[in-house]
Amino acid sequence: MLNKKRNRESGEIDGSSLADIAFLLLIFFLVVTTIDVDTGIGLVLPPIPDDIEPPPVRERNLMKILVNAQGMVLINEEPASVGEVRDRIKRFVDNNGADPDLSESPDDAIVSIKTDRRTPYNVYIDMLDEVMGAYAELRHQASMDRFGVPYSSLEDNSERKAEIQEMYPKKISIAEPDEG
């Protein structure tokens, strides 16, 4: 028998460079990744009205905010500043029937927002921000009174949060745009 002499090399693949390759890929993905969270003001548009007339709303339960082409804010047809909006809404929503000109209950209160075609967008957002801020403050207050914890610390979809949301529902209406 012939004894074959063979200088066998080790049969395994060298794995020491694996880490280097993985590092390279890792660095690539590290550089490419952007973890950005989309933030903004959420709103629900009203559906297109059918032929059915919307239910009548009493004048006192409606707060009309108009932002006109010059970027001026008018509350119930009277000029106001953007900074005023928050307090006005808080008083309007949290009136509970005390003042005959303001809403009957937070559940009935509707904030109607109307804009012109040439309204500057940032004024609109500032105004909407104030509206959201007013509701956030009212909800925070209600949460502190009831549960002794800030509204922001309540968990999503929890019973407590739903309760507060029911106390102060955000009834914000986008008015139908004018024709033409």
Place this chain on the structure above:
Amino acid sequence: MAHFKKKQAATSQGVPTAAMPDVVFMLLIFFMVTTVLREVELQVQVNYAGAENIEKIEQKRLVSYIYIGPERLSGNRVGETKVQIDDALVDDMGSIRNIMYDKLMEEPRLIVSLRVDEDSEFGIITDVQQELRHAGTLRINYSTRREI
């Protein structure tokens, strides 16, 4: 002269690096999963307006974006205000309705995020909103940056 040899510890000195590739791979896989390689190429210029009372959108896969702003032209100039959905500019406002309706069929819980340039006029947004109402995509979100 007597020479004392220092006794060395029997254990080896180096940190074992055999597990390093595993750790690196784990990190690698994490970043590969979280990475979104390509967002849409913006053809309009969008500077977000700032706001304080903003909320995060947790479910990113529900979100569809509409960009509204002045069109980007060559040489750092900007043109007229245009609407962009996905990768294309929309010239005909009436077609937004069909595009968004198709998206709504794919994802019934769709949230439309409006990324609007802060210097825009509201008329074009009104038009887009009317189209969205016709399409039935009623949940919207105005993208803003956090203002402190």
